[in-house]
Amino acid sequence: MAKQVFKRPKSLKENVFHYCPGCGHSIIHRLVAEVIDELGIRERTVGVPPAGCAVLAYNYLDVDMGEAPHGRAVAVATGIKRARPDLVVFTYQGDGDIAAIGTAETVHAANRGERLTVIFVNNGVYGMTGGQMAPTTILGQTTTTTPGGRIALRDGYPLDLSQMLAVAAGSVYIERTSVTSPKNIMKTKKAIKKAFQVQMDDLGFALVEVLSPCPTNWKLSPVDACKWVDEEVVKSYPLKVIKDTTQSDG
Amino acid sequence: MRGSHVIGEAATRAGCRFYAGYPITPQNELPEYLSKRFAELEDATFIQAESELAAINMVMGASMAGVRAMTSSSSPGISLKQEGISYMAGTELPxxxxxxxxxxxxxxxxxxxxxxxxxxxxxxxxxxxRTIVLAPHSGQELVTLTMKAFDLADRYRLPVVLLGDGLMGQMMEPVTFPDPIDPATLPRKDWVLGGAKGRGGHLLASLLLDPSKMEQHNWKLARKYAAIRERETEHESYLLDDAVLAVVAFGTAARIAKGAVNRVRKAGLKAGLFRPVTLWPFPERQLRALTPRLKHILVFEMNLGQMVEDVKLSIGEQATVHFYGRPGGIVSTPHEIAEAITKLCYRYDLG
Structure with a gap:
């Protein structure tokens, strides 16, 4: 008899993803759902989606979800978690959301060591509004507001928020991964699981930055978009464990 | 007890268990009081946030989790909080x-x-x-209206604004408090985010991309606001029964106006005070009921004329509306208002 070896996670609704072909969001949504299932926390998890392409994340993830204003996800999540410490609270945010309009909220939540899990999806553009420059856009990258490519003198440098957050005393675990290959996807899942576990173990602030392709706004095929992440984006945002003090004594 | 502390104690007794705020004068004594008071309670959270934006959004989160939550600020900080207040109004969060x-x-x-x-x-x-807006004018009213604010917020699922000023916050008056409410005894909220136990996920959001759903939601909010207008107006009438001129004032201005009314009464002029306690909903019908018997109304505000528009909308052509006000943080004296009343009485021959 055939054995089913791959099925839809319980925490993932049966809706068809609205994301563009080759977008990383659907993969990352699935990974989050798989992790929630595996940790057995669906009935005590609350998610906070961002403004941006993933604003409709609640159409896919079958957990309690509360929408935050653009950039304020960790502040809203802080309120939920402090009011109900028994809940497992995560935010799901894009690079414009977390590294531009929400920088202050994110830095301070990390610094307070809020027991939160942050999924930070970095695709280097404002996807939903049509592909404008994001704080994370790499130098030379063409967007609708950097038509000749991002120039440091005019547009500033790409912001490595994860590195900034690693400096905060309250952050415990920060890792950067990507979803460009099965291997990278497995690594991302492992990182997301650890970021949830850190919260459940009451250790502090945990964040996984996932480099994610945006073929539509990058004007590349899905395959070329993955290649671009692997060859170009990682030069500015190398894949690595940026901080992990989960094993340390203090 | 100092006004700011009264608000903090009343909020605690109303079952408020979450506060987030950012320092700004003249309201710092309130978060300072709560930081100490909440430290005595096992189930209460006090956060000094990194900004007004963060503070209101933390309050939004706590509200989503079903806890009675509060923030406070002063004018420039309230402008920053408007983002969160709009989201909470849209998401129907108390x-x-x-x-x-x-x-x-x-x-x-x-x-x-x-x-x-x-x-x-x-x-x-x-x-x-819309938000419900309550305007206390005394220490004791800071107790009752702060506590009422939490009840109204929960009942109608919206932000309620307690509108005071620096004078109200610093004023020391004796007050009495009712017994504290145990948050566990408050009515259960079935809409909160508490984990999807044996059910599908709850969603709290203000995003409605489909215009017809957005319209439906706005009509739903409009029906709620209509019900609030119908049921929740509150005002105080002071010496109005035999009055020939009514002063309309709220909050600190009403306190000053009471002094002025007492003063002109001693001089034989029949003035009274109509004090809206709810600024929204505005007590329109109750004010209109004074006319056409009263032909002249003097609105006094510590600004250059804002509530006066609601007064005019309430009474239409039924009486003449006069205005006296000073902006910029100048506090008029009862003597000044008494003079304004007296001038009107002589000018229009109001015995």
Whole structure:
């Protein structure tokens, strides 16, 4: 008899993803759902989606979800978690959301060591509004507001928020991964699981930055978009464990 | 007890268990009081946030989790909080927002003012929503209205604004408190985010991309606001039965106006005071009921004329509306208002 070896996670609704072909969001949504299932926390998890392409994340993830204003996800999540410490609270945010309009909220939540899990999806553009420059856009990258490519003198440098957050005393675990290959996807899942576990173990602030392709706004095929992440984006945002003090004594 | 502390104690007794705020004068004594008071309670959270934006959004989160939550600020900080207030109005989340008004616009000053009346009573942020606005004028009323604010916020699922000023916050008056409410005894909220135990995920959001759903939601909010207008207006009438002229004033201005009314009464002039306690909903019918018997109404505000528009909308052509006010954090004296009343009485021959 055939054995089913791959099925839809319980925490993932049966809706068809609205994301563009080759977008990383659907993969990352699935990974989050798989992790929630595996940790057995669906009935005590609350998610906070961002403004941006993933604003409709609640159409896919079958957990309690509360929408935050653009950039304020960790502040809203802080309120939920402090009011109900028994809940497992995560935010799901894009690079414009977390590294531009929400920088202050994110830095301070990390610094307070809020027991939160942050999924930070970095695709280097404002996807939903049509592909404008994001704080994370790499130098030379063409967007609708950097038509000749991002120039440091005019547009500033790409912001490595994860590195900034690693400096905060309250952050415990920060890792950067990507979803460009099965291997990278497995690594991302492992990182997301650890970021949830850190919260459940009451250790502090945990964040996984996932480099994610945006073929539509990058004007590349899905395959070329993955290649671009692997060859170009990682030069500015190398894949690595940026901080992990989960094993340390203090 | 100092006004700011009274608000903090009343909120605690109302079952408030979450506060987030950011320092700004003249309301710092309130978060300072709560930081100490909440430390005595096992189930309460006090956060000094990194900004007004963060504070209101933390309150939004706590409200989503079902806890009675409050933030406070003063005028410039309330402008920053409007983002969160609009989202909470759209998402139908209860919370209490205290605005200890100061002189403006811009950074302005830290003196008592009523220059945020429009902002408070017209929603304040984007999207055409309303918040209930309560205007205390005494220490004891800081107790009752703070506690009432939490009940109204929960009952109607919206932010409620407690609108005071620096004078109200600093004033020391004896007050009595009712017994504290145990948050566990409050009515259960079935809409909160508490984990999807044996059910599908709850969603709390203000995003409605489909225009027909957005319209439906706005009509739903409109019906709620209509019900609030119908049921929740509150006002005080002071010496109005035999009055030939009514002063209309709220909050600190009403306190000053009472002194002025007492003063002119001693001189034989029959003036009284109509004091809206709810600024939104405005007690329109109750005010209109004074006319056409009363032909003249004097509105007094610590601004250059904001509530006066609601007074005119309430009474139409039924009486002549006069205005006296000073902006910028200047606090008029009872003597000044008495003079304004006296002038009107002689000018219009109001015996």
């Amino acid at each position: 919370a209490v927002v205290v605005n200890v008004m100061r002189g403006g616009p811009g950074l302005g000053n830290i003196a008592p003012s009523q220059q945020d009346y429009f902002q408070a009573t017209r929603g304040g942020g984007h999207g055409g929503y």
